[in-house]
Amino acid sequence: MPVQVIVFGQLTDIMGNNPVMVDNAADTSELIEQLNIRFPALVNKPYIIAVDRQIVTGHTALSGNNTVALLPPFAGG
Amino acid sequence: MPVQVIVFGQLTDIMGNNPVMVDNAADTSELIEQLNIRFPALVNKPYIIAVDRQIVTGHTALSGNNTVALLPPFAGG
Amino acid sequence: MITERKPKNIFTQGPIAPSFIADSIQKHETKTNIGGHSIFLGQVRADLINGQKVAAIEYTAYEEMALEKMHVIREDVFAKYPLVCMHVHHSLGKIAAGEICLFVFTSSAHRKAAIDACTEVVERLKAELPIWGKEIFEDESYQWKENK
Amino acid sequence: MITERKPKNIFTQGPIAPSFIADSIQKHETKTNIGGHSIFLGQVRADLINGQKVAAIEYTAYEEMALEKMHVIREDVFAKYPLVCMHVHHSLGKIAAGEICLFVFTSSAHRKAAIDACTEVVERLKAELPIWGKEIFEDESYQWKENK
Numbered sequence: 001m002p003v004q005v006i007v008f009g010q011l012t013d014i015m016g017n018n019p020v021m022v023d024n025a026a027d028t029s030e031l032i033e034q035l036n037i038r039f040p041a042l043v044n045k046p047y048i049i050a051v052d053r054q055i056v057t058g059h060t061a062l063s064g065n066n067t068v069a070l071l072p073p074f075a076g077g
Numbered sequence: 078m079p080v081q082v083i084v085f086g087q088l089t090d091i092m093g094n095n096p097v098m099v100d101n102a103a104d105t106s107e108l109i110e111q112l113n114i115r116f117p118a119l120v121n122k123p124y125i126i127a128v129d130r131q132i133v134t135g136h137t138a139l140s141g142n143n144t145v146a147l148l149p150p151f152a153g154g
Numbered sequence: 155m156i157t158e159r160k161p162k163n164i165f166t167q168g169p170i171a172p173s174f175i176a177d178s179i180q181k182h183e184t185k186t187n188i189g190g191h192s193i194f195l196g197q198v199r200a201d202l203i204n205g206q207k208v209a210a211i212e213y214t215a216y217e218e219m220a221l222e223k224m225h226v227i228r229e230d231v232f233a234k235y236p237l238v239c240m241h242v243h244h245s246l247g248k249i250a251a252g253e254i255c256l257f258v259f260t261s262s263a264h265r266k267a268a269i270d271a272c273t274e275v276v277e278r279l280k281a282e283l284p285i286w287g288k289e290i291f292e293d294e295s296y297q298w299k300e301n302k
Numbered sequence: 303m304i305t306e307r308k309p310k311n312i313f314t315q316g317p318i319a320p321s322f323i324a325d326s327i328q329k330h331e332t333k334t335n336i337g338g339h340s341i342f343l344g345q346v347r348a349d350l351i352n353g354q355k356v357a358a359i360e361y362t363a364y365e366e367m368a369l370e371k372m373h374v375i376r377e378d379v380f381a382k383y384p385l386v387c388m389h390v391h392h393s394l395g396k397i398a399a400g401e402i403c404l405f406v407f408t409s410s411a412h413r414k415a416a417i418d419a420c421t422e423v424v425e426r427l428k429a430e431l432p433i434w435g436k437e438i439f440e441d442e443s444y445q446w447k448e449n450k
Contacts, residue, residue, distance in 0.1 A: 006364075008362060008363075008364055008432065008434050009362070009434030009446055010434075010446040050364075050432075053364075053370055069364055069367070069432075071364065071432050072446070073448060073449070074429065074431060074432055074433055075433065075435045075446070075447040075448060075449045076361070076368075076392060076404070076427060076428055076431045076432075076433030076434075076435070076449070077265075077392070077403075077404045077424065077427060077428040077449065083216075085214060085215075085284065085286050086214070086286030086288075086298055087286075127216075127219060127284075130216075130218060130219040146216055146219070146284075148216065148284050149286065150300060151280070151281065151282070151283060151284055151285055151286070151301065152285065152286050152287045152298070152299040152301045153213070153215070153220075153244060153256070153279060153280055153283045153285030153286075153287070154196045154244075154255075154256045154279060154413075172324035172325070172327040172328040175323070175324060175327060176320035176324035177320070179320040179323060179343065182345070183400040183401065185400070186346075186347060186348035186400045187347060187348070188345050188347065189344065189345060189346075190342065190343065190345065191341075191342070191343040192340075192341070192342055192343075193339075193340070193341035193342075193343070194338065194339070194341075194413065194417065195327065195338065195339040195340075195341070196337065196338055196413075197330070197337060197338065197339060197409075198334075198337075199334060199336065199337045199411065200334035200335070251334040252330075252331040252334045253331065254327070261345075263347065264450075265342065269342065269421055269424075273417055276413065276417075302412075
């Protein structure tokens with residue numbers, strides 16, 4: 001089940017501005033592991049994770065057709 | 078020595094909008110006594126006193142040529 | 155050298171126009187050390203008092219004393235907060251319900267100083283400036299406004 | 303009956319014009335139950351960082367998520383304070399130093415609610431909305447803005 005990953009802010013310097021597709025990731029931990037392999041510069045960068053626009057923590061199950069967003073520290077205003 | 082008295086706000090309903098001259102008043106207490114006789118409605122009205130634009134309390138000596146202002150509660154803004 | 159700020163006039167006849175506020179904001183475009191502006195606007199409310207509706211407030215002031223007091227407040231606030239600038243305008247005369255009668259505008263590099271200074275100026279101005287308001291009802295009767 | 307407020311768009315391309323702010327103030331003239339407006343404006347600072355001057359900030363956002371979050375903030379703030387109204391506008395795209403990128407506007411019968419609500423919205427917006435800023439220097443190099 002494919003998962004779409006979008007990133008913002010400083011993470012676009014690493015992963016670009018287009019969504020990245022990841023094919024097999026049962027949960028967010030697996031997903032991050034795979035992204036870390038494809039984008040080594042992502043390791044240790046500060047960000048939180050949102051699944052379908054909800055902020056999640058820990059190992060969050062992915063059902064497929066999710067949109068996962070990696071959100072570096074906010075800087076609005 | 079004449080003292081000029083000016084009033085503002087609700088006190089203008091009692092004493093009008095023009096300065097009132099008081100001829101002999103050695104201090105603010107004497108002045109208020111005289112004003113209370115001329116304007117009985119002034120008695121017990123809430124106000125503070127400014128002599129030459131400085132707020133004063135107690136018996137403040139008047140040297141003549143002072144401007145005494147009676148200031149009811151402020152309502153700016 | 156300490157910069158002396160001269161007493162400024164804060165009084166304006168009639169309501170404060172939104173376009174005046176816009177011009178005031180616009181003028182700060184060249185001050186690129188500013189990161190945040192805080193603005194407070196007082197608007198005349200059409201309060202219903204004993205079945206009578208307030209149509210306008212007529213403001214009067216002991217102007218010379220108010221300007222001296224405002225100067226002290228300004229000096230105090232500049233000493234207390236790292237402000238870039240501060241502007242205060244208060245209406246005199248008859249201000250209809252819905253119109254703006256007070257405009258306090260503070261600016262600083264970071265938001266906290268501007269916000270705190272603006273609030274402090276509004277509070278002190280209401281407590282310390284000799285200004286009065288006559289609440290004029292629709293039938294031309296009136297009562298004197300009291301600040302809470 | 304509880305009034306449901308629908309998510310509103312807060313994003314606008316480019317800077318927020320002072321004339322837009324004036325129009326927004328003007329529109330409240332008919333709301334004569336308002337006694338105080340509190341406004342916060344964010345302005346892009348020309349910070350000097352390692353000898354380089356910030357010429358502009360380019361804002362981007364995770365818009366759908368930001369609007370959902372802003373809706374929650376709005377509902378919370380209306381539940382907490384007796385506001386008459388509240389308006390929030392945040393720029394996207396490139397905003398030059400000196401231009402306005404944030405406009406928060408709250409109104410209430412008495413000043414305290416408007417002032418406190420405005421401050422709370424600004425704080426929550428900066429902490430909770432997924433918005434990013436790229437500080438673009440005069441030589442076109444950049445760094446990512448960090449909120450303090």
